[in-house]
Amino acid sequence: METGNLTEIIEFLLLGLSEDPELQSLLFGLFLSMYLLTVWGNLLLILAVISDSHLHTPMYFFLSNLSLVDICFTSTTIPKMLHNIWTQSQAITYAGCITQVYFFTLLAGLDDCLLAVMAYDRYVAICHPLHYTVIMNPRLCGLLVLMCWVVNDVHSLLECFLMLKLPFRTHLEIPHFFCELYQMVQLTHSDSPFNDVVMYLCVGLLAVGPFSGILYSYSKIVSSVSMISSAQGKSKAFSTCASHLLVVFLFYCTGMGVYFSSIGAHSSLSSARVSVLYTVVTPMLNPFIYSLRNQDIKSALRRLWGRKP
Template sequence: MEEGNSTETIKFQLLGLSQDPKLQPLLFGLFLSMYLLTVWGNLLLILAVSSDSHLHTPMYFLLSNLSLVDICLTSTTIPKMLHNIWTQSKVITYAGCITQMYFFIVFIVLDDFLLTVMAYDRYVAICHPLHYTIIMNPQLCGWLVLVCWTMSELHCLLEIFPVLQLSFCTNLEIPHFFCELNQMVQLACSDTLLNDIVMYLSIGLLALGPFSGILYSYSKIISSILRISSAQGKSKAFSTCASYLSVVSLFYCTSIGVYLSSIGSHNSKSSAVTSVLYTVVTPMLNPFIYSLRNKDLKRALKSILRRKI
């Protein structure tokens, strides 16, 4: 940043997924549809859980929290992208970029922690079914969600503070549809060693913490399922975990792929396209993946739709 230049005058350019003018109407329609479908699907799931007393259980409580976070996550990035396409302006201010980055990190990490807590919930339900209601009581569920929020905030502050110390010069073009942390750090003209250390440290902590917790929980779950003697019991146990594993696989495979590709090749365009999978597609598919294989949710959703009709 040139001497005398303040953060108020810094403006970034969000290049988006494509700069081809012919593709802009298609991208606008596609992402508007995906955003509306995400909000509608997750709100419907939250409404179904809250309106049906049979769904007032720890699993559905955590699922409704995940749906709320997914709505917030997509609302952090997609509306700004749609606004930029509609107005044909790619500008975002320094304050806007930092704010967007802050909320994106909070909600994406919160997604990660909630998936871990949901894995623990399934572990207790399958491996310790007789003690499930005692262990997963409402107080514990509330505390677990509160801890997830707190840890996400602390992790975000750890990531954001080093970024606030960076200086920016020229060529402030971000080849992404939102202010992604790694892309923004690469634009700095000051030393980014601290940022790189914090970034890799945080990725390591998330891998050792939530991801390891999910792997451990499901290794115990699969081991318990394999010990079930009846084929019907095995099928029922697997069906309760299949939708969750689909969501976790999609979330982690795409997010890990994005960070590995950005570290290895610095291919910004492919990173931006892949980011769509875990920032837009996964939140959109979550309510449908969970409801399609869940009879209780289907019943609650049909009841809501009948009342509306």
């Protein structure tokens, strides 16, 4: 394969999760089921928040935004994967690949930032309960979500712009089921370290920044809760954070595990299989994690289906 200009690139080949023809039907059914469950669960959560006035609070506003992002997140990768399995084709156009990189980077960053914003919301609710409605007013909530979108949109555009300048081969195989940024960079022939430094620096800042905010918020929460004298009060305070903590744990453990393993992994295909955890499984589980132990959402879902709570 000879190197060429960007205009000569026709398509990439997504190798998927397995090259075994006998497993393709199983993979199609499995991922179609998980995708439909993800869309259904998150959409139901959004409808419950919108339809119930009791849930028109900052916490559920951020949660509905997280559910919307999760729907878009999985829709960026899974439909194309299902299409390739159904048509028995591995091809994706150059424009389609860059588009996947843009939306995947944008939505993954949004997930990260929204989790940090939700941690801040819990910090204000527990540490400053008397001023909660004043601090977390609708204007601030809207600005926080808008800031998340703007920052991550600029980051995604920058990553794609730098990638457009990199020289690719005319026909490339990607050992993944979608066009992932790290895999794309690995397949270029750029000798300049500048692009790599900028890419990894931006990703690092947008990962470390929100994670540091989450750690700071919960350090203050733990300090505040430890001052509560009654065991019932402590339990009630921590129960409001349990679902969010579990989602944060899933997101960061799966995401960081995949990226750290992919750097030193001998098999890119193995890394692709592990990445299913944070690209498919985590968005699928999020609405159930927030719903199963939350009586407000359970009541809203019953009212949504026309049943009395």
